[in-house]
Amino acid sequence: MATFGIEGIRYFSNLRATGLVTKAEDLTYVFNICNGLDESLRDGGHTRRFYWANRDCWENDLHSSSMGGDDDSWADDVDLFFINTHGNNDSGNTILAYDININEWIGNSGNWRLGNDNVEWLLVYGCKTIDLGNPVSFWNIFQRLHQYCGAWDSMWDGTTTDEVGEDVGDNLTDGDTVATSWIDGVSDWWVDNHPIIIAAERQSTWNGGNFDWPQTTLNRDHLWGEGTTVSDIFPADKYWLSWRWAEG
Amino acid sequence: MSALLKKLIDKTCHYRDVVPVFRVEPCALDELEASALRLAASVAGREGDAKSRIERRNGRSDILLQDAVRARVYHASGAFAVKTGLAPMEHLIGEKADKEALTQSVATAAKRLGLDRFVAHGEQLAFERVWQIKASGISGEGVRGREVVCRAVGAFRRYLHDLPVWGRASAVVEIAGGDRIGGVGVDWRTVAAEPIDRAKVLAPEMDARAVLNDLHSRLPGGEFSDDDFDVGMFSLGYLSLPKRRAQSVFAPVYVAMLERRGWTSTNYLIVVHGSEKVYESVCRPNTLPPRDAVKSQSGTGKAKLPHASGWNPLAKPAPC
Numbered sequence: 001m002a003t004f005g006i007e008g009i010r011y012f013s014n015l016r017a018t019g020l021v022t023k024a025e026d027l028t029y030v031f032n033i034c035n036g037l038d039e040s041l042r043d044g045g046h047t048r049r050f051y052w053a054n055r056d057c058w059e060n061d062l063h064s065s066s067m068g069g070d071d072d073s074w075a076d077d078v079d080l081f082f083i084n085t086h087g088n089n090d091s092g093n094t095i096l097a098y099d100i101n102i103n104e105w106i107g108n109s110g111n112w113r114l115g116n117d118n119v120e121w122l123l124v125y126g127c128k129t130i131d132l133g134n135p136v137s138f139w140n141i142f143q144r145l146h147q148y149c150g151a152w153d154s155m156w157d158g159t160t161t162d163e164v165g166e167d168v169g170d171n172l173t174d175g176d177t178v179a180t181s182w183i184d185g186v187s188d189w190w191v192d193n194h195p196i197i198i199a200a201e202r203q204s205t206w207n208g209g210n211f212d213w214p215q216t217t218l219n220r221d222h223l224w225g226e227g228t229t230v231s232d233i234f235p236a237d238k239y240w241l242s243w244r245w246a247e248g
Numbered sequence: 249m250s251a252l253l254k255k256l257i258d259k260t261c262h263y264r265d266v267v268p269v270f271r272v273e274p275c276a277l278d279e280l281e282a283s284a285l286r287l288a289a290s291v292a293g294r295e296g297d298a299k300s301r302i303e304r305r306n307g308r309s310d311i312l313l314q315d316a317v318r319a320r321v322y323h324a325s326g327a328f329a330v331k332t333g334l335a336p337m338e339h340l341i342g343e344k345a346d347k348e349a350l351t352q353s354v355a356t357a358a359k360r361l362g363l364d365r366f367v368a369h370g371e372q373l374a375f376e377r378v379w380q381i382k383a384s385g386i387s388g389e390g391v392r393g394r395e396v397v398c399r400a401v402g403a404f405r406r407y408l409h410d411l412p413v414w415g416r417a418s419a420v421v422e423i424a425g426g427d428r429i430g431g432v433g434v435d436w437r438t439v440a441a442e443p444i445d446r447a448k449v450l451a452p453e454m455d456a457r458a459v460l461n462d463l464h465s466r467l468p469g470g471e472f473s474d475d476d477f478d479v480g481m482f483s484l485g486y487l488s489l490p491k492r493r494a495q496s497v498f499a500p501v502y503v504a505m506l507e508r509r510g511w512t513s514t515n516y517l518i519v520v521h522g523s524e525k526v527y528e529s530v531c532r533p534n535t536l537p538p539r540d541a542v543k544s545q546s547g548t549g550k551a552k553l554p555h556a557s558g559w560n561p562l563a564k565p566a567p568c
Contacts (some may be wrong), residue, residue: 006541008537013421013468013469014469016469020499021380021511021512022470022474023467023470023476023510023511024511024512025466025467025472025512025514026466026468027466027514028466028516028534029532029534031534031535031536032532032534032535034537035535035537035538038538041413043306049378049539050408050541051538051541052542053537054254055486056541069365086511086514088511088512088513094509094519097512112336123396127512127513128513135386136386136388136390140387142295153462153513154508154513154514154515155514156505156514156515156516156517157488157515157516157517157518158414158515158516158517158518158519158529159415159487159490159517159519159532160416160490160517161517162490163490163491163492163534164323166492167516170320174318176331177335177336181338183381184431184554187379187401188415188416189379189401189416189417189419189420189433190376190403190416191505191515191517196313201385203498206254206385206387207390208392209387209392209393209394210393211335211385211394212385213338213396214335214337216276216337218336218337218383218435219335219336219337219338220335230512234553237508238388238501239387239388240383240385240386240387240388240393241386241388242383242384243380243383243384244336244337244382244383244398245381245382245383246379246380246381247379247380247402248378248379248380248381
């Protein structure tokens with residue numbers, strides 16, 4: 001079974017006060033989403049290693065330990081890491097908003113190196129985390145990380161998406177692949193949440209760009225104990241990145 | 249009048265002075281499960297001979313059929329979903345899919361599955377949107393592979409006496425290559441044939457102001473400018489609450505879709521009561537994080553102290 005960690009930031013008054021993002025508005029259903037995922041995964045027999053809220057969520061938690069952060073203690077110390085906050089994209093890198101300066105107010109995926117310790121799946125419920133035109137910019141974060149689930153444009157905060165955490169968790173524990181779990185889970189097929197998943201792949205499935213899709217991480221990877229989980233792809237064996245997204 | 253308020257009012261749609269209020273009819277769990285089973289058997293192509301097993305727990309029933317087909321019924325709402333268990337990257341639709349053809353395919357699939365069986369007198373089920381799930385890839389050297397359409401998801405909207413029932417799609421059909429069914433979802437709270445009341449609808453301006461009050465509560469001590477949001481929709485209608493939540497009436501609401509412009513780009517869906525008389529709350533309560541997730545000294549609660557960081561946010565990431 002899997003271990004997981006959850007972080008959710010609803011309030012951004014301290015970030016606003018810095019002047020870095022003066023209109024970083026508070027979110028609404030952050031903890032409905034986080035609690036839903038937490039309860040669903042624990043109900044499925046998986047183990048929560050940590051759940052941090054608001055100012056207990058730090059930029060440092062995703063920032064690689066090898067680059068001055070502490071991800072080996074948090075995001076990279078669990079099998080699945082989920083965070084719900086404001087997101088955006090800067091030159092192909094995910095940027096995430098925090099309400100405390102440890103060690104930055106704004107996180108940047110340029111400093112993420114995930115999977116070298118443990119984590120297989122990174123899930124971010126935040127806007128515009130992945131630039132659909134430039135997914136290869138995430139090449140370096142895949143240090144045995146299997147998949148990164150995010151959004152290629154804006155996401156929604158509202159009454160019809162407050163159950164998405166539970167939906168993703170239920171899908172993951174029902175035997176759906178991680179890729180299916182994310183797209184189906186965060187979609188109510190009304191508002192456009194722009195889900196996308198990027199996965200690390202081996203050369204054996206590249207096939208000159210005519211991909212051997214059935215053998216890909218994207219097609220086969222499940223949460224531990226819920227079906228086939230593909231083996232880690234070490235950086236030296238990583239050949240291409242696949243991605244799957246929904247658009248309306 | 250602020251420009252944002254004007255934008256909302258200008259986008260008003262489906263407005264009328266008076267709207268009938270309907271009681272949501274309770275449905276026996278056995279009936280819900282039977283209905284879901286019929287649809288699941290139909291999806292599986294096993295009408296009449298479907299072998300199944302039902303497990304009830306946590307406010308839902310899971311119906312397991314042969315060939316990995318399964319259905320889930322949500323007791324609070326009666327909503328259900330059927331999944332056929334297709335692997336996401338198998339049975340692909342193809343490299344070039346015409347959107348009109350996909351629309352036709354999902355409409356045909358919906359008809360074949362008889363999704364109109366839920367439509368009662370005075371109701372309609374209309375096509376709303378076709379979603380596409382696509383995939384592609386790129387090598388470490390930047391060589392892109394071919395893009396493929398994996399699935400098409402047709403979303404359909406219920407109308408009750410010509411008013412939309414907003415919320416998650418009222419019905420969805422997911423199709424894979426060869427017009428195989430990948431999944432079906434139905435969110436349909438049955439209502440009584442006769443209304444229990446006729447509600448006088450509040451003027452759009454009044455509810456647009458309520459929407460803006462709700463919106464501005466997200467920025468305490470600050471103010472949004474008129475350019476911070478676009479209005480995607482401001483509609484009178486009914487609202488079907490999330491599928492894990494019980495509901496007793498369909499009464500008029502205004503639904504606003506506000507699309508954020510700025511560093512943060514979270515969009516907001518705000519629902520306010522559309523009549524002076526409130527028949528049932530449409531507010532979705534916020535939950536708090538679990539007690540053991542909150543430390544007494546916020547920001548200092550973690551067991552480990554952070555390392556000092558020499559990170560420069562403007563620096564390019566180092567190659568691996």
